[in-house]
Amino acid sequence: MLEIDGLTKIYPTGDRALQGITLQLPRGQVLALIGPSGAGKSTLIRCVNRLVEPSGGAIRLNGTDLTRLGPAGLRRARRKLGMIFQEYALLERLTVMENVLSGRLGYVGFWASALRRFPQRDVDEAFRLLQRVGLEAFVDKRADALSGGQRQRVGIARALLQDPDVLLVDEPTASLDPKTARQIMRLITELAKERGLSAIINIHDVALAKAFAERVVGLRSGEIVFDGAPERLSTAV
Numbered sequence: 001m002l003e004i005d006g007l008t009k010i011y012p013t014g015d016r017a018l019q020g021i022t023l024q025l026p027r028g029q030v031l032a033l034i035g036p037s038g039a040g041k042s043t044l045i046r047c048v049n050r051l052v053e054p055s056g057g058a059i060r061l062n063g064t065d066l067t068r069l070g071p072a073g074l075r076r077a078r079r080k081l082g083m084i085f086q087e088y089a090l091l092e093r094l095t096v097m098e099n100v101l102s103g104r105l106g107y108v109g110f111w112a113s114a115l116r117r118f119p120q121r122d123v124d125e126a127f128r129l130l131q132r133v134g135l136e137a138f139v140d141k142r143a144d145a146l147s148g149g150q151r152q153r154v155g156i157a158r159a160l161l162q163d164p165d166v167l168l169v170d171e172p173t174a175s176l177d178p179k180t181a182r183q184i185m186r187l188i189t190e191l192a193k194e195r196g197l198s199a200i201i202n203i204h205d206v207a208l209a210k211a212f213a214e215r216v217v218g219l220r221s222g223e224i225v226f227d228g229a230p231e232r233l234s235t236a237v
């Protein structure tokens with residue numbers, strides 16, 4: 001369970017990106033975060049894993065306030081937060097398998113993956129995940145040889161190898177064509193359900209949010225302006 005309580009972020013520039021966000025994400029729930037550019041979606045996701053330092057409020061993951069953790073605690077907590085990025089953030093010159101294995105190190109350790117030997121059980125689990133996302137034939141291909149949709153599948157497998165509690169997904173489809181975008185959203189939401197993971201998916205395509213998420217939260221100017229089932233979403237957000 002992830003609980004965000006009165007979260008604020010004021011950037012050094014004075015931008016008030018989050019103005020007191022409170023929401024609770026129960027275990028297993030898939031939430032889409034929508035809103036216009038500049039609404040604060042990225043800032044919210046990045047505050048949860050502390051790529052951005054919150055200015056105020058609390059973020060509790062299974063009871064632990066992430067905003068109060070020191071470096072070691074934060075490293076541990078981040079293993080429970082699986083990140084999936086718009087631009088994939090793959091290691092381009094490494095293979096698909098090496099990229100997925102880097103998930104074991106948490107994203108702070110991505111660069112170290114080529115230098116490490118991983119236990120066979122990690123390799124087996126990575127292979128199972130690659131089968132599940134449909135990339136078993138690409139295990140030894142270099143990341144820079146893949147299409148956008150294939151790269152995002154690698155990103156998904158990498159996040160899942162971390163064995164996270166929560167998936168934090170930042171605009172996963174913004175660089176993809178519409179058909180591939182739907183496939184990727186389907187894959188992320190199905191895998192979250194299969195594994196009982198909660199997910200926050202930052203997506204500004206409202207139709208995709210409605211099609212795949214069970215709950216939609218609308219942000220505008222750093223505030224929640226909608227929180228409910230996708231069917232209740234009017235065009236007002």
Ligand code: ADP
Pocket residue numbers: 013015037038042171
């Ligand atoms: P998106 O809407 O896809 O999140 P943005 O164009 O808002 O993309 O932001 C792109 C990058 O620039 C992000 O890393 C964001 O943190 C940073 N950024 C956005 N707005 C500002 C700003 N006013 N000053 C400095 N950096 C910014």
Ligand code: ADP
Pocket residue numbers: 011012013015016017035036037038039040041042043044
């Ligand atoms: P979204 O993801 O919804 O497009 P962002 O979280 O990127 O929104 O941005 C929210 C607000 O914070 C915007 O006004 C943006 O300009 C500002 N912002 C984002 N990143 C930075 C940054 N690194 N420095 C200063 N302002 C930023």
